Amino acid sequence: MQALWISATGMKAQEMRINVIANNLANVNTTGYKTSRLELEDLAYETLKAQGAQAAGGTQIPTGIQIGLGVRLSAIQKNFLQGDYQQTQNPLDLAIQGRGFFQVMLPDGTLAYTRAGAFKISQDGTLVTSEGYPLQPEIVIPREAQTITVLPDGTVSVTLPGETAPRQLGRIELADFVNPAGLRAMGRNLFVATEASGDPVTGNPGEEGFGTIAQGFLEMSNVDLVGEMVELIMAQRAYEINAKVIQAADDMLTSTVNLKR
């Protein structure tokens, strides 16, 4: 009885969906988190009766019958819609308004991309992420700096004691992708480029379609709580319905077995 397996694919897909929803809900307060969405598609078809085949009476079967084999996962997509901003007053909290990612250097020398702009100052004065990965291009803040200013165009400047004019330290560069949804999420708010995302395009904030930098703000998670709850209810009900079908298939099999008493 094929129906058993068909409904099992339905249950499995809904289970996966609940996993994705759970992850989204767990990250509802994670800075720079982007919602994941599970996408489903119907599975390949089994041809019960080919069209054009000869029927018993010698006529040709006009349509044929393709029986579907259920559902499967087609993709888990990241939704890169802008999250809300939260004002923090911390001069090292940077949010990107618009497109683009901060570039950070991983310990193995490769680049990763993030929108979580909660930067810190390391021991030697470099701007780093909470995990200690340095921002690229590197910006070193002098120890004696009194105020740090980051302009919307990414220019970082500090005022030093005894100097009236602020001193420019460098400029934050952003990276962007043709297909951000193709980035691979590696956890800790970081993404890495893949074959699907395309190569990164770098540029200055506020230019060529890149977003601008807002100092003293953090981009919050873009998880929509109400939407996720609705999704959760729908996933649960769909799971139950598929379970019911399996039960029905089992009942039918039982009554067939009981034919011979």
Place this chain on the structure above:
Amino acid sequence: MASIEFVSGLVGSSVGLEGWFEVISHNLSNLQTPGFKRHVLSFENEEYEKSETEKGFWIRPTKLTLDLSQGLLKPTGNPLDLAISGEGFFVVQTPRGERFTRKGDFSLDRNGFLVTNEGFQVLGEGGPIEIGRGRGVVINERGEVTVDGEVIDTLRIVTFSKEARLIPEGNGLIRAEGGEVFPAEGFSVKQGFLEGSNVSPIEEMVRLMNLIRLFEAYQKALQTSFEDLSRKLIQEVIKV
């Protein structure tokens, strides 16, 4: 009076029901697959002549059709999620040729072309649609794709003549055989929406209940016939 033909008719009909059951479970497993169209299995009574005076029949599934009624539109906010309200299908270029779909959860590939989740290009009037790194992608109701204020192409939305047979291929793709493909009218493309599956859980559950009862009835009839037949058989043997 039960006969071998009657029994085989019942068995055949039960097997036919199993096909129906598979269709229902496939529909229910795709309750939340975007753009999914409900499958409808049709049955017919096939008569056969047993003798001059007696006729037997059994039911068998004859064809599978797609119920093309509109699914509910669900807002997603993603600019590359497209839904068609009304008649028509998106056209997708696959290695096997052009295929049609109502599943509009598109994205971009590494070269900036509009593609399906499998990476097949979505076709516009002028071929594949290149969006690139464009920021403001606006797709209006007529399917005109505007990137950064400039109209670059119009989505091809097609429909089929009555004789066309639509064959589901999986992955939300549909193949059309026979008949003509021509531009659809009376549709509107909704950006930021996905069309939900048009499977109604309630209707499908009712069909399932119907099916189970029918199946049980066949089983009852079969059981009675078995008993009847074996009694007859014993009587024949005694006579000999």
